[in-house]
Amino acid sequence: MKARYASTIAVAVLIFFAGYAALFIAPDEKTMHAIQRIFYFHLPSWIAMFTALSVVFVANIAYLATRRSKWDSLGVSAAELAVVCCTIGLATGPLWAKPVWGIWWTWDARLTTTFILWLLYISYLLLRGLLDDPEKKAVFSAVFGIFAFLDAPLVYVSNRLWRTQHPQPVILGGNNSGLDPMIGKVLLLCVIAVMGLMILVLLDRYRLEQLRQEFDELRLEQEALALEPSSIGRERS
Amino acid sequence: MKNFENLFAAWMIVWVVFFIYEISIARRMARLREDIESLKRQMRER
Numbered sequence: 001m002k003a004r005y006a007s008t009i010a011v012a013v014l015i016f017f018a019g020y021a022a023l024f025i026a027p028d029e030k031t032m033h034a035i036q037r038i039f040y041f042h043l044p045s046w047i048a049m050f051t052a053l054s055v056v057f058v059a060n061i062a063y064l065a066t067r068r069s070k071w072d073s074l075g076v077s078a079a080e081l082a083v084v085c086c087t088i089g090l091a092t093g094p095l096w097a098k099p100v101w102g103i104w105w106t107w108d109a110r111l112t113t114t115f116i117l118w119l120l121y122i123s124y125l126l127l128r129g130l131l132d133d134p135e136k137k138a139v140f141s142a143v144f145g146i147f148a149f150l151d152a153p154l155v156y157v158s159n160r161l162w163r164t165q166h167p168q169p170v171i172l173g174g175n176n177s178g179l180d181p182m183i184g185k186v187l188l189l190c191v192i193a194v195m196g197l198m199i200l201v202l203l204d205r206y207r208l209e210q211l212r213q214e215f216d217e218l219r220l221e222q223e224a225l226a227l228e229p230s231s232i233g234r235e236r237s
Numbered sequence: 238m239k240n241f242e243n244l245f246a247a248w249m250i251v252w253v254v255f256f257i258y259e260i261s262i263a264r265r266m267a268r269l270r271e272d273i274e275s276l277k278r279q280m281r282e283r
Contacts, residue, residue, distance in 0.1 A: 092250055204263075
């Protein structure tokens with residue numbers, strides 16, 4: 001419990017400094033000015049989403065290989081968190097795009113593949129709600145999760161493969177890419193803060209899933225007890 | 238500051254979405270804990 005409080009305080013402090021640095025310390029970008037500061041929480045939310053999707057992918061494979069329920073719990077927890085991060089990215093992107101591009105949204109390769117990714121993982125979560133049998137639910141969602149992950153690398157490379165309205169990569173984007181050193185430092189701080197928050201939320205969500213499994217097991221136990229003949233019945237026979 | 242409204246809206250979206258999500262986790266956890274306790278009580282009473 002102490003470690004939990006300490007890590008929550010550490011992440012809260014990190015978030016405070018990251019927010020302060022993003023709004024007041026980072027230099028103004030030459031052409032976009034203030035609106036470019038959306039980048040400091042838009043990009044970290046995508047990094048958090050890709051990390052969460054990788055966790056889902058690994059957990060799905062691990063579940064199919066071992067059939068241990070903890071992998072299913074981790075998979076669904078990370079998938080829900082990935083949808084949250086993707087929602088933040090999809091909502092903050094248009095707020096940047098409108099003043100810079102003059103439009104809220106366009107169906108270019110990057111935005112379209114990202115929107116499909118969001119729909120795929122919402123389907124993953126909905127699919128779980130349709131199935132009652134815990135094992136069937138875990139197997140189907142693991143298979144679907146592995147299939148859904150195929151879109152993730154496509155999202156990442158989409159603005160390298162095709163000409164898109166979305167900006168070309170500024171990090172690892174070749175010779176003409178790169179960041180101002182100060183912007184890079186503030187961005188790194190924001191990424192660390194958002195990843196810290198993501199880990200805390202993921203741990204909470206994982207605990208929730210473990211509680212759900214405990215509940216399902218108890219319910220099955222109770223149903224089994226209800227099917228057993230009562231002690232009175234046994235005495236009579 | 239030009240386009241401050243959009244910057245503010247994006248900033249709010251990030252925290253409101255995370256806050257709502259964390260509250261939803263806490264509420265679901267509380268409900269499940271209650272359900273688990275109630276099931277355990279029922280099983281003890283049998």
